Structures are given as structure tokens and as C-alpha cells.
Amino acid sequence: MALYIGPYLVVNMWLTIITSLQHNDLNIPHYDESAWTWLKGNLCTIDRNYPLWINALHFETGTTHVLHHLFSELPHYNAREANIYLKQILGDLYYQDTKNFWISLYQTASLVGVEHKGNGVWKFVKT
Numbered sequence: 001m002a003l004y005i006g007p008y009l010v011v012n013m014w015l016t017i018i019t020s021l022q023h024n025d026l027n028i029p030h031y032d033e034s035a036w037t038w039l040k041g042n043l044c045t046i047d048r049n050y051p052l053w054i055n056a057l058h059f060e061t062g063t064t065h066v067l068h069h070l071f072s073e074l075p076h077y078n079a080r081e082a083n084i085y086l087k088q089i090l091g092d093l094y095y096q097d098t099k100n101f102w103i104s105l106y107q108t109a110s111l112v113g114v115e116h117k118g119n120g121v122w123k124f125v126k127t
Contacts (some may be wrong), residue, residue: 017105018058021048022065024108026124028095035120042069046095047083048104066094 025046031037043066050062059076061068064083068074074082087094097104107126114122 018062021104021108022046022062024111024124025095025097026107026111026126028124029117030114030122030124032120032122043090043093043095045069046097048096048101049098050101054101066090066096 023045028044028046029040030044031040045065047065048062050058055063060079061076064079067079067083067086070086071082087096099107110126111124112127113125115125117123
């Protein structure tokens with residue numbers, strides 16, 4: 001049990017937390033089938049301010065996650081430099097959260113649902 005169930009639970013918890021942080025935020029819109037496009041869908045992600053050890057463990061895919069969605073074949077060792085240019089090109093379409101990891105985790109966990117904003121756009125609501 002300790003050799004299988006413990007690591008299994010830890011890895012699944014970790015993947016759930018990181019995936020939730022990368023794809024959920026109060027400012028990130030989501031689209032229904034009437035408004036969704038490939039580009040809009042891929043821009044519905046956010047770069048987070050992860051601790052250095054998490055960035056090292058994940059090859060900075062959390063701090064360059066928007067880039068990863070748009071250019072998934074880009075090697076991770078070029079992501080940091082490419083992200084600088086992506087921010088300039090996307091402007092207001094680029095989402096980044098510079099808050100502390102734990103604050104971001106708490107705020108993401110407090111999102112309870114989505115609300116229709118019209119024109120196929122949905123936004124998260126918090127408690």
C-alpha cells in the first residue's frame with residue numbers, strides 16, 4: 001500500500017493542483033461552442049508565479065504555460081526567451097498572475113462556478 005497508494009495519491013494531487021492553477025482564474029474567460037476558436041481556447045490559460053523549485057521540476061511550464069498552449073512543440077529550454085516576445089505580441093490577451101503561489105492556490109480553490117456573460121463567454125465566480 002505504501003509503495004503504490006501513497007505515491008499515487010501524491011502525484012494525482014500534485015497534477016490536479018498544477019492543472020487547476022494553470023487553467024483557472026477569475027480573469028480567464030471560457031467560451032461555449034458558439035464563440036470558441038482554437039486561438040481563444042489556447043489563450044484561456046495563465047502563467048503563474050511558482051516557487052523556484054517547482055519551476056525547476058516542471059522545466060518552467062507553469063511560468064510559460066500560455067506559450068506552451070500556443071507552441072506545444074517548442075523545446076522547454078527556449079521557452080523563457082520566447083515567452084518574453086509572446087508577452088509583447090499578445091499584450092492584453094496575455095494572462096499572468098504574479099501573486100504568491102499559496103495565495104493563487106487559495107483564490108483558485110474558492111472559484112465555485114461560471115456565469116454566462118453573453119456572446120458565448122463564461123466567467124468564473126467565487127465564493
